[in-house]
Amino acid sequence: MYHLKDLQLAIRIADLQSVSAAGRELGMTPAAASAALQRLEKILDCQLFARSTRKMQLTEEGHLFIETGRKALHLLNGAENALADNRGExxxxxxxxxxxxxxxxxxxxxxxxxxxxxxxxxxxxxxxxxxxxxxxxxxxxxxxxxxxxxxxxxxxxxxxMPRVAVASPDYIDHHGVPTHPKELTNHKILLLHRGGEPWHKWLFSHKGAQYEIEVSASRSCNDGAIIKDWALAGKGIAYKSWFDVAKEVHQRRLSVLFRDQLADSxxxxxxxxxxxxxxxxxxxxxxxxxxxxxxxxxxxxxxx
CATH class of the missing domain: 3.40.190.10 (Periplasmic binding protein-like II)
Structure with a gap:
């Protein structure tokens, strides 16, 4: 009989299509994860995955085993959770x-x-x-x-909450305050990349009607925390959700621009x-x- 951890490993290999990634998640070395998968396949007397240099693909038998195993593991976890719920743990x-x-x-x-x-x-x-x-x-x-x-x-x-355009006092001192979102084209823009795409259309609102302003970046990053750090350092204007910048605005380290034209929350x-x-x-x-x-x-x- 195979170990429960071997089933967990096989399910995560199917999800991630990688032995090493699944192993790391479960605290195993790539060699140990590979050995565990081979051991499981030997016990089941079937090949669960078609190997390639790029990713692991489930075989027909692998699909059947993994989906049934996933349901079984879900039931076991549910039973454990039910006991914890009953005890208030x-x-x-x-x-x-x-x-x-x-x-x-x-x-x-x-x-x-x-x-x-x-x-x-x-x-x-x-x-x-x-x-x-x-x-x-x-x-x-x-x-x-x-x-x-x-x-x-x-x-x-x-x-x-709304998203807001913000800039530091230092940036405003050096570059002035834009009075309308259309003026953003004349300013340094700090742009977030999400899913590999630049978030270059910023939403605003006027008299209840929302509109977009397309901006281009002077600096961009796929990490929102760095975007805020740049804004605090006076490197440009950022477009952030209110919770991200609320403390800094209240501390007057950042200023909200276009307060009368915030888009819908x-x-x-x-x-x-x-x-x-x-x-x-x-x-x-x-x-x-x-x-x-x-x-x-x-x-x-x-x-x-």
Whole structure:
């Protein structure tokens, strides 16, 4: 009989299409992961994956085994969660994907506070501005800005907020204050790349009608935290969600531009797979982050 960890490994290899990536996630060396897969295939007397130099593809038998194994593992995890729920226990791993700026500078501190109050919880954070695939990243929760179209995701809204154009006092002293978004073409723009594409269309609103301004970058990066660091250093104008810059605006380290032309607010949401009823530990994290978001809104109200 094979070990449960071998099944977990095979499922993650199927998700990531890589033995080494799946092994790293489970704390195994590439050699150990490869040996475990070979051991599992020998026990099952079938080849689960067609090997290539680029990725691992499931065979027909592999598809059958992995999908059935995934359901079995889900049932086992559900049974374990049911016991923890019944006992009101807060223990085990919680995997959360967070956007870079908000995750590094605000939410990580909140989660540190939560972990201190629940020592049985092991936090595993994934920080980045790419749109996380909950299955491939194997996360319980992802924190995301904006409206989501994926019908396979459940949502818990934490807050509503606009995106704002911001600049530092130093930048304004040297380059002046643009009075209308159309003047952004004459300024240094700090542009975020998301999914390999520049986020070069900034939304504003006038008399209830939203409109776009297309900008070009003097500096760009795929990390929102660096975009804010550049803005604080006076390198240009950034377009950020309110929570990302609320502290710095209240500290007068950044100024909100075009306050009378803010676009419609967007949601900040925690999302999880529709197939997963969140466990007690995950529900507790969701409720905690909702409470911290409300406290943050109260401490740093929007400047309009």
């Amino acid at each position: 807060l223990k085990g791993e919680v995997r959360i994907a967070l956007p870079s700026d908000l995750g590094r500078n605000i939410v990580r501190e909140w989660l540190d506070e939560f972990a201190q109050s629940a020592p049985g919880i092991k936090l595993n954070l994934y920080i980045g501005d790419q749109m996380t695939d909950l299955i491939s990243q194997n996360v319980h929760l992802a924190l995301r800005y904006g409206h989501l179209e994926d019908s396979n995701l459940m949502r818990r809204q934490l807050a509503m 967007i949601p900040l949401q925690l999302v999880y797979l529709q197939t997963d009823y969140p466990s007690h530990k995950v529900r507790t994290v969701i409720d905690f982050l909702k409470q911290k978001s409300q406290e943050f809104e109260g401490a740093y109200p929007l400047f309009t």
